[in-house]
Each structure stands twice: as structure tokens, then as C-alpha cells.
Amino acid sequence: MTRTGLGEFGRIARFFAPLAGPGGLGLTDDAALVECAPGHRLVVTVDQAIENIHFLPDDPPDLVAKKLLRRNLSDLAAMGARPLHYLLTTALPADRGDDWVEAFAAGLAEDQAEFGIDLIGGDSASTNGPVSLTITAIGEVAEGAEIRRNGAKAGDRVWVSGTIGDAFLGLKVLRGGYANLAADERAALARRFRLPEPRIELGRRLPRIAHAMCDVSDGLLADLGHICDASGTGATVRLPSLPLSSAARRAAGDDPDLPARLATVGDDYELLFAAPPDASGAIGRLAAELGLAITAIGTMEKGAGVRLVDAGGKRVPVVTAGYRHF
Amino acid sequence: MTRTGLGEFGRIARFFAPLAGPGGLGLTDDAALVECAPGHRLVVTVDQAIENIHFLPDDPPDLVAKKLLRRNLSDLAAMGARPLHYLLTTALPADRGDDWVEAFAAGLAEDQAEFGIDLIGGDSASTNGPVSLTITAIGEVAEGAEIRRNGAKAGDRVWVSGTIGDAFLGLKVLRGGYANLAADERAALARRFRLPEPRIELGRRLPRIAHAMCDVSDGLLADLGHICDASGTGATVRLPSLPLSSAARRAAGDDPDLPARLATVGDDYELLFAAPPDASGAIGRLAAELGLAITAIGTMEKGAGVRLVDAGGKRVPVVTAGYRHF
Numbered sequence: 186m187t188r189t190g191l192g193e194f195g196r197i198a199r200f201f202a203p204l205a206g207p208g209g210l211g212l213t214d215d216a217a218l219v220e221c222a223p224g225h226r227l228v229v230t231v232d233q234a235i236e237n238i239h240f241l242p243d244d245p246p247d248l249v250a251k252k253l254l255r256r257n258l259s260d261l262a263a264m265g266a267r268p269l270h271y272l273l274t275t276a277l278p279a280d281r282g283d284d285w286v287e288a289f290a291a292g293l294a295e296d297q298a299e300f301g302i303d304l305i306g307g308d309s310a311s312t313n314g315p316v317s318l319t320i321t322a323i324g325e326v327a328e329g330a331e332i333r334r335n336g337a338k339a340g341d342r343v344w345v346s347g348t349i350g351d352a353f354l355g356l357k358v359l360r361g362g363y364a365n366l367a368a369d370e371r372a373a374l375a376r377r378f379r380l381p382e383p384r385i386e387l388g389r390r391l392p393r394i395a396h397a398m399c400d401v402s403d404g405l406l407a408d409l410g411h412i413c414d415a416s417g418t419g420a421t422v423r424l425p426s427l428p429l430s431s432a433a434r435r436a437a438g439d440d441p442d443l444p445a446r447l448a449t450v451g452d453d454y455e456l457l458f459a460a461p462p463d464a465s466g467a468i469g470r471l472a473a474e475l476g477l478a479i480t481a482i483g484t485m486e487k488g489a490g491v492r493l494v495d496a497g498g499k500r501v502p503v504v505t506a507g508y509r510h511f
Numbered sequence: 512m513t514r515t516g517l518g519e520f521g522r523i524a525r526f527f528a529p530l531a532g533p534g535g536l537g538l539t540d541d542a543a544l545v546e547c548a549p550g551h552r553l554v555v556t557v558d559q560a561i562e563n564i565h566f567l568p569d570d571p572p573d574l575v576a577k578k579l580l581r582r583n584l585s586d587l588a589a590m591g592a593r594p595l596h597y598l599l600t601t602a603l604p605a606d607r608g609d610d611w612v613e614a615f616a617a618g619l620a621e622d623q624a625e626f627g628i629d630l631i632g633g634d635s636a637s638t639n640g641p642v643s644l645t646i647t648a649i650g651e652v653a654e655g656a657e658i659r660r661n662g663a664k665a666g667d668r669v670w671v672s673g674t675i676g677d678a679f680l681g682l683k684v685l686r687g688g689y690a691n692l693a694a695d696e697r698a699a700l701a702r703r704f705r706l707p708e709p710r711i712e713l714g715r716r717l718p719r720i721a722h723a724m725c726d727v728s729d730g731l732l733a734d735l736g737h738i739c740d741a742s743g744t745g746a747t748v749r750l751p752s753l754p755l756s757s758a759a760r761r762a763a764g765d766d767p768d769l770p771a772r773l774a775t776v777g778d779d780y781e782l783l784f785a786a787p788p789d790a791s792g793a794i795g796r797l798a799a800e801l802g803l804a805i806t807a808i809g810t811m812e813k814g815a816g817v818r819l820v821d822a823g824g825k826r827v828p829v830v831t832a833g834y835r836h837f
Binding site for chain 1: 545549556564587634638657
């Protein structure tokens with residue numbers, strides 16, 4: 186409890202109760218009630234954000250809130266689910282004042298409106314350590330429409346939405362790197378690190394198209410490896426097909442090894458999926474309709490493991506096997 | 512990530528994957544799938560345990576796990592719900608070795624068997640601060656059978672299960688207090704602090720009996736105040752009716768102010784509920800069947816706020832208005 190200011194109950198009443206939906210029972214009951222539509226299953230995921238690991242002490246609190254929420258929404262998108270609700274826990278040191286909490290809650294409020302979800306429960310505590318936050322997100326998916334990681338088949342094409350590696354470059358920019366890039370490119374990269382775009386609409390349109398899917402959080406090659414492990418397949422990714430933003434291409438101009446490295450870095454929260462070759466037309470139409478690039482980057486194969494190859498089909502060595510926060 | 516030992520993925524595979532139920536999809540997908548039985552709602556709650564706030568660094572890891580899980584199960588019990596699944600997040604400093612995680616997971620495994628639940632998802636991270644844990648618990652309740660806090664009516668009797676104040680006394684014992692009590696009494700009190708008993712079976716039997724319910728986590732008077740606030744009623748609690756264990760009675764022998772203080776302390780995880788006077792027979796039969804004391808301690812009234820009174824009906828002053836962890 187902060188010794189001055191609103192205190193725990195005051196903060197809940199002032200900042201969090203206004204975010205509560207009907208299932209949250211005003212955040213005053215012991216637990217929340219969640220309706221489940223007939224013929225549907227609920228989809229549940231949880232992620233945490235720890236100060237100094239996932240974000241820095243002076244990061245804008247509204248963006249800390251949004252990124253944590255969006256990482257969870259990306260997990261729901263990767264299952265083909267529609268987001269409904271979330272629960273929040275906060276553990277805050279005494280020196281985080283009401284203004285920090287107010288800005289944090291304002292970020293949540295904006296994203297609730299953006300994604301059509303509401304807060305239904307949570308828990309707050311103090312800590313003598315770093316700020317520690319978790320969000321549990323709940324979505325729904327029609328029975329049998331969920332897209333798991335284990336359905337890829339040899340011969341499927343591998344697709345990824347958006348562009349890859351921008352979040353990693355954005356973190357470098359925030360640390361003072363890539364000073365030679367234009368201001369708008371630097372800003373675009375930083376934004377991709379701080380404010381991922383969960384591909385919810387794309388995810389919801391992919392049942393009956395994608396055989397297997399996950400989001401790019403550990404790094405494209407590592408995440409594709411998870412699909413391969415779960416599906417009992419291998420995969421080859423063509424490095425020249427990797428979708429890079431114009432800023433990333435410019436950064437790669439001085440650093441020819443960069444594209445291969447970007448295939449190993451995480452935090453992009455794009456959707457990565459396997460689909461049969463005859464789905465390519467439907468995927469192309471979906472990309473046009475959503476105004477979102479969806480790029481074929483490789484092929485699922487018999488065997489195991491993920492290979493990155495160059496334009497000539499020659500294997501490109503990869504140093505890191507996936508991104509870690511720590 | 513611990514620099515030596517199993518590492519994050521190794522720990523998940525070795526200690527946590529064996530705890531996973533079918534909805535957890537082997538803990539390898541982006542999110543879990545939860546079935547909801549027709550005519551039922553899901554009930555969801557989340558609680559956290561922060562080192563140095565909720566537990567101490569050298570507390571047995573299996574008991575840390577069980578207490579966090581049971582605090583969540585108590586929230587489900589307080590809604591009248593049957594527990595089904597849970598999700599877990601861990602943020603661990605590098606000096607917490609695999610042995611700590613193994614013992615922690617062993618505690619979860621024992622309680623999964625005890626309460627018939629399974630793990631369906633989670634997230635692990637490192638931290639440079641204290642151990643930080645959250646559990647999200649999911650249960651189910653038949654539509655309309657949920658017991659909320661807002662249904663109490665003037666004239667209802669106030670009931671509480673088990674005994675009150677033992678967890679508070681148990682914490683004192685663990686800190687070296689109450690050395691004059693017998694060893695078995697001291698052990699019983701310490702156990703009540705470390706290993707609460709969620710009253711799940713009682714909670715599930717109280718729909719159509721209880722008008723309003725919560726668990727005793729903030730302190731009996733504070734929690735009854737939450738029921739009063741939500742229901743638009745007041746309440747009077749008779750101090751001599753407060754159910755105290757034999758150990759608490761002995762402790763109160765040297766300290767006549769203790770019983771009133773025990774009405775304000777938390778962490779008991781008993782069920783506190785309001786029921787109409789004509790339910791007393793059914794409640795008595797339920798107590799006998801479950802082998803669990805259920806004690807009438809007061810009355811819901813018109814008005815607002817909670818009064819504690821002595822045997823003569825005279826108001827007893829109360830110092831603390833509820834327990835805080837901080």
C-alpha cells in the first residue's frame with residue numbers, strides 16, 4: 186500500500202472499477218463469471234511483464250499496459266480466437282505513485298475500446314522488488330475452429346503476416362542505435378517494439394485455411410520450430426522471402442548478416458502459419474481485404490528441424506536459436 | 512534463465528508438463544482450451560504470491576505452491592463453484608535452483624490430486640527482484656447457482672465455517688510467539704497459516720441456501736463489510752459466538768482483547784455467508800455431514816456497516832478494519 190495517495194482500494198475504485206465489464210461484478214466479488222456461447226470453447230492465456238526484464242522503469246505506463254495486454258491478445262489470435270475479457274494483477278513498490286497507476290489504467294482503457302474487451306477481475310499487492318504485472322486473457326472460439334501448433338503437414342506452405350524483426354530493431358533504436366536512419370523510420374521501429382499489433386482479425390479468418398499456427402514471440406525460426414516439433418515435420422525458410430520493413434531493409438544495407446539475424450529475434454507478434462498450397466488464393470484475398478501483408482516464406486517438409494536457406498537454396502548458418510527475455 | 516541447470520524450457524518439460532491436463536495442450540500451444548458444460552458458467556479468479564510479502568524466502572516451496580493455489584480455490588468456493596483448471600506464472604531470480612522449482616511443482620501435483628484440478632497454461636520469466644508467482648483458477652457453476660456478495664437481506668443470519676484467527680496466530684507462532692502453547696497447538700496454528708483448507712464442498716452445497724457469501728481473506732469484519740456494502744445492509748456480530756480453536760482460546764486466556772482482534776485478521780479462508788433464518792436446519796445438517804463447524808455469529812440488518820457486540824449487546828471497539836498484506 187502506498188502510504189500516501191489513494192491506497193489499494195482507492196486505486197481499484199478510481200482507476201480499475203471503471204474498466205470492469207458485467208462479468209467482473211464490479212470487481213467486488215471473489216471471482217468473475219464468464220459466459221460461454223453454445224458450441225464454443227473458451228481460450229485462456231497468461232503473460233507477465235516484469236520491470237527491468239520486459240520493460241524499463243521510465244517506459245510510459247500506458248504503453249507498458251498496452252504491450253502486456255497485446256502480447257496476450259496475440260496468443261488468442263494465434264489460436265483463431267475472439268478476445269472477450271481479461272484479469273490483471275499488479276505488484277507495485279511504494280514509490281510508484283497514483284499517477285503511474287492512472288496512466289497505466291488509461292492505456293488499458295484505450296485498448297479495451299480498440300479491441301472490444303473488458304476487465305473482469307484481478308489482484309493488487311505491494312512488493313519491495315520491481316513492478317510485476319500479469320494479464321490473463323480469455324477469448325472464445327467455435328468448437329473445432331481452434332488452430333493449434335500440431336496440424337502442419339509436409340508440403341504445406343509457411344506464411345507470416347506483416348514484417349519481421351522491427352521490434353528488435355526498435356529496441357536498438359530506443360537504446361540509441363541506428364542513428365543513421367531517418368527520424369520517421371526510427372519512430373516506426375520503436376513503435377513496433379513498444380506497441381505490437383495483435384493480428385486478431387487475421388487469426389479469426391484462418392480456421393479452415395491454416396493447418397497450424399503460432400505467433401512470433403520467441404523468434405521466427407524458433408517459433409516455426411515449435412510448430413515443427415508439435416506437428417512432427419521439418420521446415421525450410423527462404424531468407425530472401427523474409428518480409429522486412431523499409432526501415433529494416435535500410436538497416437540491412439550496411440549489415441548483410443542482419444536479415445538472417447532478424448529471423449531469430451522475437452517480440453514481433455505476427456502470425457506464423459502453415460497452410461496447404463491450394464489455400465494460397467484465399468490467403469492472397471485475405472491479405473488484400475485486411476490491408477496486411479501475408480508472405481509465403483517457406484515450406485513444411487518431412488523430417489525435423491528448421492533450415493534457413495539463401496536464394497540458391499544453400500543453408501544459411503543461424504547463430505541464436507530464439508529470443509529470450511533473459 | 513538460470514545459467515546452469517535445466518533452463519526455462521527444461522523446467523517446463525520436466526516439472527510442469529506432467530501437471531498439464533488435456534485443455535493445456537501439453538503447455539506447447541499459445542493458449543489453453545476450456546470446455547464449458549451446457550447450462551454452466553465459468554468462474555475465474557487470480558491471486559499472486561510475492562516473496563517477502565506473502566511468503567518468506569526459506570518457506571517450504573511445496574507449501575508456497577499449495578497456499579497460493581488454495582487461496583484461489585477458496586475464491587472459487589466462495590462463489591459456489593467447482594474447481595477445474597489453473598494457469599501459473601513464475602518470475603524467479605537466478606539463485607532459485609531447479610530443486611526449489613521441483614519442490615514447488617511437487618506441491619502443486621499433490622494439490623491437483625487432492626482437489627481434482629489440472630494445469631492448463633502459464634508463463635515463466637526471470638526477475639532481478641523477489642520471487643513473484645500468480646495463479647489464475649477456473650471453475651464452473653450452474654447458471655444461477657453462483658453465490659455473490661450482494662444478495663444478503665436484513666434478517667438473515669450470518670454464518671462462518673471452521674474457526675477464525677488461527678492463521679494470524681500461526682504466523683505469530685512461526686515468528687516465535689506463543690511459546691507457552693503446547694507443541695501440538697503451535698503446530699496446528701502454524702499449519703493453518705501455511706496450508707489453508709478451501710471449503711469447496713461446503714461452497715458447492717450452499718446455492719439455494721446462502722443469499723450472499725465471501726471467503727475470509729481480509730478479516731472477518733472487513734469481509735462481512737464487503738457483503739454489507741454490496742447488499743445495502745448492515746450487520747451485527749456477537750463476539751462470544753466467534754468460533755475459536757482450542758489453541759486460540761488458550762492464547763486468549765492471557766489476553767482478553769484477543770478475540771476481538773481475531774475478528775479483524777485475515778488469511779483464514781473460511782466461508783462467511785448470510786442465509787435466511789429458516790435455513791438453519793439445513794445448515795446444521797450440512798455441518799454434520801461435512802464434519803465441519805458452521806457457526807451462526809450474527810445478523811444482517813437494515814442500515815450500513817458492521818458492529819461487533821459483547822454478550823450484553825454492548826458495542827466492542829475494533830481497532831483495525833481489515834487485514835492487509837502490506
